[in-house]
Amino acid sequence: MREQLPGQEFISLHDELKVSLGAHRELGPELDDAIVEAFLERAQRAIDARVDMRLRQLKVTERSRSRGRTARLVILLAFAIPLSAIGAGAAGINGLLLVLAALVFLMWID
Numbered sequence: 001m002r003e004q005l006p007g008q009e010f011i012s013l014h015d016e017l018k019v020s021l022g023a024h025r026e027l028g029p030e031l032d033d034a035i036v037e038a039f040l041e042r043a044q045r046a047i048d049a050r051v052d053m054r055l056r057q058l059k060v061t062e063r064s065r066s067r068g069r070t071a072r073l074v075i076l077l078a079f080a081i082p083l084s085a086i087g088a089g090a091a092g093i094n095g096l097l098l099v100l101a102a103l104v105f106l107m108w109i110d
Contacts, residue, residue, distance in 0.1 A: 016042050076103055 020039040024032065080103055087095035 013043055013046060016046070073107060076107055079103075 016039060020035050023035050027035070080099075083099045083103070084096055087099035089095075091098070
């Protein structure tokens, strides 16, 4: 599967290797070092571009998760006081601890 990078036409490493092998056949063994260096440079650029793209995607994902956690925290805090009061009133300290444990559990699950 080929991925399109913004502002850059993506050529697969398979195609790059074919081009390098074709150049080797045409130019002969005296330029092997230059052909290998050029291929490795293009391969490194392609790998760097893929890594950069995936890091950008990861940052976007992390931001959206962070917003979801913040919203969940606000909702849990809004319900924490009334639920704690109900739990403590109905079952004493055991009810309060149960409610607080449930709230902590709900905050940390994904």
